Amino acid sequence: MIKSMIKSKLFWPIVVLVLILLFNLFFDRGFFSIEVRGGHLVGSLIDILNRGAPLMLISIGMTLVIATKGIDLGVGSVIAMSGAIGAMSVAGAADDSILPLFTAIGLSVGICVLAGAWNGLLVSRVGVQPIVATLILMVAGRGIAQLITGGQITTVYYEPYSYIGGGYLFLLPFSIFIVAAVFAIAMFLTRKTAIGLFIESVGSNPDASRLSGINSKNIILMVYIFSGFCAAIGGLILSSNVASADGNNAGLWYELDAILAVVIGGTSLMGGRFFLMGTLVGALIIQSLTTTIYSVGVPTEYNLVVKAIVVLIVCLLQSPEFRKRLTGAFGSKKGVKSTKDKGVTLS
Amino acid sequence: MKKLNLDYKQLPLIATIILFIIMYAFGSFRYTGFFSSQVFLNLFIDNAFLIIVAVGMTFVILSGGIDLSVGSVIALTSMIAASLIMNAGLSPWIVIPICLLTGTLIGMGQGALIQYFNLQPFIVTLAGMFLARGLAYVISVETIAINHPFFSYMASGRIPIWGDNFISPSVIIAFVVVVIAVFVAHFTKYGRNVYAIGGNEQSALLMGLPVARTKVMIYTVSGFCASLSGLVFTFYMLSGYGLHANGLELDTIAAVVIGGTLLTGGSGYVAGSVVGVMILGIIQTVIVFEGTLSSWWTKIAIGALLLLFIVLQRVIVIRSKTKKGIISQH
Amino acid sequence: MQNQTPRLAMEGIVKEFPGVKALSDVNFQLFPGEVHALMGENGAGKSTLIKVLTGVYSIDGGTVTLEGNPIHVNSPLEAQELGISTVYQEVNLCTNLSVVENIFIGRQIMKKGRIDWKEMNRQADELLKRLNLNIDVTKLLSSYSVAMQQMIAIARALNVQAKVLILDEPTSSLDRDEVNQLFDVIRNLQKEGLAIVFVSHFLDQIYEISNRITVLRNGEWIGEYMTKDLPRLELVEKMIGKELNELTSISKGKGDEVQTEKRESFMEVENLSKTGNIQPFNLDIHEGEIVGLAGLLGSGRTELARLLFGADKPDTGEIKIKGVKKQLNSPKQAIANRIAFCSEDRKAEGIIPELTIRENMILAMQGTKGWFRFIPKKKQIEIADEYVELLNINPPNPEQLIKNLSGGNQQKVMLARWLITNPELLILDEPTRGIDIGAKTEIMKLMVSLSEKGMSILFVSSELDEVLRTCDKIAVLRDRKKVSEISNKDHKTQHDIMKEMAGGM
Structure with missing residues (x-):
């Protein structure tokens, strides 16, 4: 039964994704074609994967945060910080040395992990609501990013830096491998260790989890750190893509897109069960929407409007109240839940 | 009796006022020309729009909700106003009601979605944020400068107060909004219902309060305030632009929180939010006077203040919880 | 009228x-x-x-x-x-x-x-x-x-x-x-x-x-x-x-009290207290003993139990387990000392509603193993199946979400969660509250059989007849203070306990 539920959680997002892609085919017969050009695979689908990489990364981190009944509004600012640190630390580096690249990655990831830890500590140790705690970094982080770049858009002339977001490996964009690696790490940690179970239990009932001997504080700290990590890498990819750092605009709205991807993927904002695969599909839906809007020739201005409508539709579809109003036929299915009513009288 | 009421819940507000005084004193000692009544009045002139939108947000946060759409609604309002005035050549007396109605309807729609489909305010107003900004872009991606006598008057009109000191018409609007809001919050059923819902929505429902109507109303009012603020902002900028007021929702929330309203709802004051706006204003003024400081320090300072107040709120909540704990252990 | x-x-x-x-x-x-x-x-x-x-x-x-x-x-x-x-x-x-x-x-x-x-x-x-x-x-x-x-x-x-x-x-x-x-x-x-x-x-x-x-x-x-x-x-x-007769059949064989005295002490508590929660108290719990905690609501029963489990931090006093002084500052430490605690507030402090019966069951055991020593899924299923059958949990499907179960069956899953950790001391806070009479009887029978196998049980209950039927020893609390300890050897009645609970009568 659970398996079929997970299936159904993934089912609709995939249907939506396929529909969006098919819609593109309608306008552009060559949409699905992929060809090898200059040693790279080129095509719209590859392009969606490549451009969607930062969002997928950030959404993976966000999924775990949301599963603990939290939210990380700071990711957009962390992206800006990461890009700023990365770009600034390779500024003026010579192309022939690869060392500055690793310094940049190390510094970015290190500092953003600290930023994540800061959020995690505020939430788990000080006990501030997640939406509030991460709001601080959302506001201040962008200021810090601008502080690092001196308020300028800093351009990077160091070639190896561009490889992170623009390089190719085995015909495919390197960023896809980064996503695959981070996704694999997340899957391993949550499904092959007890961390996944603990995240779901902390998100579903923190008090009961503590009384069952689970250190929920460390779990919460961990997910925010992981979210910071994901945002750091996403930020590096974004900054590397454009070979520059923009403290003001880099990663703008990413927290919202990431939350949207998580929700589309079937993870509830109320915490508990999470679906990493669903999140990936959700992120791809958002990216293909954007791509579609560009390729179909709709003015890009409509992008935000379309996103808004998608958010609303997805949320409405997940709302039990809406479903109830939509069809009375679903009522019989709810019969199982009658035990819930009983639970009220029993306790 | 009054003394007893002055308990720990008012601590944030008191802290805010003290902070404002300290910052003002700091500025006055450090910079020549800071301690002038016009600099003080400029705080109101420059932040009239923020005061108005913070008033609407105060009710939302008091009820335990959040409204992320306000910045975008301001942008949308400015675009509608600019395009209708400049491109369609309509009279301000038609344009202004249309603008206000747009914001109000967006707010009402959000409120209805939140209430009737039990969606999270956060996510609904997030969609509202996308929608409003998107619509602003749909009208035009370019800035539309406004050149109209009424708007020019509203922008540059000076209402003398004493001596050479003056305020702008917008300040009057903001002042009226604040007075009405204070009255509504403390002397009307609607206002008290907002506090009750923020305190305990379930209880409010069982006490027979019109929770649904009130909640829709809260977001409607916030939408109205945002569009009114959008008009004032348009007077101030004399242009419509889709990127106007970008990230303003954060400033607004920060002002409300710094003004002493608990983000969990149920406790806070409209007047506090006004002081909160003043603090944001004074930070900017200090940065302007300092000259060498860059604008991003504003963000970092606001972030630091947010941290301070959020931790303060947290301490208060913990204190009141331990207090309650002792009570229940009779 | x-x-x-x-x-x-x-x-x-x-x-x-x-x-x-x-x-x-x-x-x-x-x-x-x-x-x-x-x-x-x-x-x-x-x-x-x-x-x-x-x-x-x-x-x-x-x-x-x-x-x-x-x-x-x-x-x-x-x-x-x-x-x-x-x-x-x-x-x-x-x-x-x-x-x-x-x-x-x-x-x-x-x-x-x-x-x-x-x-x-x-x-x-x-x-x-x-x-x-x-x-x-x-x-x-x-x-x-x-x-x-x-x-x-x-x-x-x-x-x-x-x-x-x-x-x-x-x-x-x-x-x-x-x-x-x-x-x-x-x-x-x-x-x-x-x-x-x-x-x-x-x-x-x-x-x-x-x-x-x-x-x-x-x-x-x-x-x-x-x-x-x-x-x-x-x-x-x-x-x-x-x-009502059905319940009486649970009664523990009263003949083995002599043995109880000989049994090793599992936990000795001295002067443990927490301001505002419970005044300093002493308590001995022997192996295989069922100790009842009686008292009116708000008399400090739950508060006492929580101290023994490290759910709250005591202000004074010490706890010895098998003669060795221990610090119990968190549930995690208590569990490491093989103590288990079934909260009275099943909804808020017991079940993880979004998880399945199986996941709810293995949670505490996994907690002792930490993040990386994950119990393999196959093993989890085995354990869950075993306890679903042992405790007669309905529906007998370990993959069912626990929120869909009735109160009594949720309570059984909570019991299973703790039994799986194989505790030496099981603290049960109102385990029979809000569940039907059949499940009550089953739980009490289980308590007795567990104690016969050597497990110590601290049984907090407001149902005096349940306490009298199962416990070897009853500690009575009044106004956040332990006022007396009654051995259940002689024919004690509810009246005897109530006198202690009410005091000054």
Whole structure:
């Protein structure tokens, strides 16, 4: 039964994704074609994967945060910080040395992990609501990013830096491998260790989890750190893509897109069960929407409007109240839940 | 009796006022020309729009909700106003009601979605944020400068107060909004219902309060305030632009929180939010006077203040919880 | 009284939830100036009946008449407007508002378009004086005790022209003095001719305050009786619907007490205390011993248990486990010392609603293993299957979400969670609360058999007969203090324990 539920959680997002892609085919017969050009695979689908990489990364981190009944509004600012640190630390580096690249990655990831830890500590140790705690970094982080770049858009002339977001490996964009690696790490940690179970239990009932001997504080700290990590890498990819750092605009709205991807993927904002695969599909839906809007020739201005409508539709579809109003036929299915009513009288 | 009421819940507000005084004193000692009544009045002139939108947000946060759409609604309002005035050549007396109605309807729609489909305010107003900004872009991606006598008057009109000191018409609007809001919050059923819902929505429902109507109303009012603020902002900028007021929702929330309203709802004051706006204003003024400081320090300072107040709120909540704990252990 | 027309009459009430008939053909009548007790075990349909009456639930069949007029109540607000007011078990007021506001909100006194605070303060003062309460009405509700909040809730209910007052378990968090105070208020209101519905689990209180009793069982109407004509035993039989004898068969063989004395001590507690929660106490728990913790609600039972589990941090005292001094500062440490704790608040502190039965079961065990020593799924399934069968959990599908289970089955899953950790001391805080009689018996049988295998059990319960039937030793608490320890060797009766619990008798 659970398996079929997970299936159904993934089912609709995939249907939506396929529909969006098919819609593109309608306008552009060559949409699905992929060809090898200059040693790279080129095509719209590859392009969606490549451009969607930062969002997928950030959404993976966000999924775990949301599963603990939290939210990380700071990711957009962390992206800006990461890009700023990365770009600034390779500024003026010579192309022939690869060392500055690793310094940049190390510094970015290190500092953003600290930023994540800061959020995690505020939430788990000080006990501030997640939406509030991460709001601080959302506001201040962008200021810090601008502080690092001196308020300028800093351009990077160091070639190896561009490889992170623009390089190719085995015909495919390197960023896809980064996503695959981070996704694999997340899957391993949550499904092959007890961390996944603990995240779901902390998100579903923190008090009961503590009384069952689970250190929920460390779990919460961990997910925010992981979210910071994901945002750091996403930020590096974004900054590397454009070979520059923009403290003001880099990663703008990413927290919202990431939350949207998580929700589309079937993870509830109320915490508990999470679906990493669903999140990936959700992120791809958002990216293909954007791509579609560009390729179909709709003015890009409509992008935000379309996103808004998608958010609303997805949320409405997940709302039990809406479903109830939509069809009375679903009522019989709810019969199982009658035990819930009983639970009220029993306790 | 009054003394007893002055308990720990008012601590944030008191802290805010003290902070404002300290910052003002700091500025006055450090910079020549800071301690002038016009600099003080400029705080109101420059932040009239923020005061108005913070008033609407105060009710939302008091009820335990959040409204992320306000910045975008301001942008949308400015675009509608600019395009209708400049491109369609309509009279301000038609344009202004249309603008206000747009914001109000967006707010009402959000409120209805939140209430009737039990969606999270956060996510609904997030969609509202996308929608409003998107619509602003749909009208035009370019800035539309406004050149109209009424708007020019509203922008540059000076209402003398004493001596050479003056305020702008917008300040009057903001002042009226604040007075009405204070009255509504403390002397009307609607206002008290907002506090009750923020305190305990379930209880409010069982006490027979019109929770649904009130909640829709809260977001409607916030939408109205945002569009009114959008008009004032348009007077101030004399242009419509889709990127106007970008990230303003954060400033607004920060002002409300710094003004002493608990983000969990149920406790806070409209007047506090006004002081909160003043603090944001004074930070900017200090940065302007300092000259060498860059604008991003504003963000970092606001972030630091947010941290301070959020931790303060947290301490208060913990204190009141331990207090309650002792009570229940009779 | 019988000849009067009832103020409120409900006839043939039917309420169905998908798959469940919560009320079938239930009758209820209420006369002016009487206190009418609504009795029934958990799940009998009391709450449902009240929710139907107050418009929280819609009605599927039957009629409701108020003073002879048929009424249709669609919302709590409508019920209030009709004069039907309810005070719930959990105080449903807003603690962030002042007392006066809590009394008046929704129907504030208006003057010239604004709220007339002065007049409201005056009237609130008056209203509370009628209930013999003299408090500052302008202070926040949160500055008063739960009992006081309860009274304020009643004041609010009276503020409307109340014809019917429903008190839904109003006494469950009050101490004896506060109950007396409440009953004085109820008697006053009764004299004024108000019709009062009283729901409570405390038999003593029912017999003290009510004139008439209606009994429900499994959503069915069993009967209506005058309180003075219905002996307690008969009432209990009507509520439970089966002979009480079944329980007695659990009794532990009383012959092996001598052995108990010889058994090794598992835990020695000396001078443990936490300010405001429990005064310093000593307690010895031997291996294979069932120790009962008796005391009224709020006497400090749960607080004591929580200290032993490290759920709260003690201020003074020390705990020795098998003679070695231990620090128990967190549940994690307690579990590492093979202590388990089944909380009384299953919903808030027990189940993880979004997880399956299997995941709920292995949670504590996985907790001891940490993040990286994950119990393989195959092993998890084995364990879950084993305990589903052992504890007779229904539905017998470990992949079912626990939130879909009945209270009794959730409780069994909680037991399984702790049994899997193979504890040496199992603390059970009200494990039989809110579950049906069959599950109660099963749980108590299990306790006895576990103790026979050497597990120590600390059994917290407000059901004295359960304590007497199972425990070797009973510690009695009163007013957050351990007042005595009774060995259950001789034929102790509920009366003996109650004397200790009440004190000064």
